[in-house]
Amino acid sequence: xxxxVTRLLIASLLAMATAACEEGEAAGPDNFTxxxxxGADLVRHYQCGACHDIPGIAGANGNVGPPxxxxxxxxxxxxxxxxxxxxxxxxxxxxxxALPGNAMPTIGIPQKDARDIAAFxxxxx
Ligand code: HEC
Numbered sequence: 559x560x561x562x563v564t565r566l567l568i569a570s571l572l573a574m575a576t577a578a579c580e581e582g583e584a585a586g587p588d589n590f591t592x593x594x595x596x597g598a599d600l601v602r603h604y605q606c607g608a609c610h611d612i613p614g615i616a617g618a619n620g621n622v623g624p625p626x627x628x629x630x631x632x633x634x635x636x637x638x639x640x641x642x643x644x645x646x647x648x649x650x651x652x653x654x655x656a657l658p659g660n661a662m663p664t665i666g667i668p669q670k671d672a673r674d675i676a677a678f679x680x681x682x683x
Pocket of ligand 1: 601604605606607608609610622623624625626629634635636637650660661662663665667675679
């Protein structure tokens with residue numbers, strides 16, 4: 559027979575699991591907010607095009623990093639990180655935290671800017 563403590567424990571674990579799932583959903587593309595036009599301006603401002611070939615950004619034809627054609631539908635970021643808008647924003651904000659030692663430098667982009675840039679990158683399909 560289950561003790562009431564065990565019951566309580568199971569109930570709270572279930573509640574935690576449910577909360578975790580809801581959080582996961584909130585991170586999905588449908589709930590991601592970012593300003594696409596501002597994002598495109600920021601891509602110019604931070605000169606991502608010095609290292610990347612980026613469709614829709616004049617003069618962005620760098621070849622230090624991979625081209626960002628269709629990055630919005632790519633499965634992985636940098637070959638390791640599951641591509642989601644939140645992970646993309648984290649990557650742009652601090653690629654060295656996201657994947658220590660990779661070749662993209664942390665530029666020091668504020669989170670709000672990183673989210674708008676991610677929104678723009680997600681238009682590249
Ligand atoms: C100094 C060069 C440099 C600059 C500037 C730079 N990146 Fe990168 N970026 C890289 C390199 C190198 C990689 C490859 C990292 C890896 O795969 O390990 C990369 C990877 C990426 C990726 C993942 C690409 C893929 O195919 O998985 C994205 C997205 C990205 N950069 C976006 C940006 C954005 C947006 C900016 C401007 C805010 C920017 N980068 C600025 C060098 C740069």
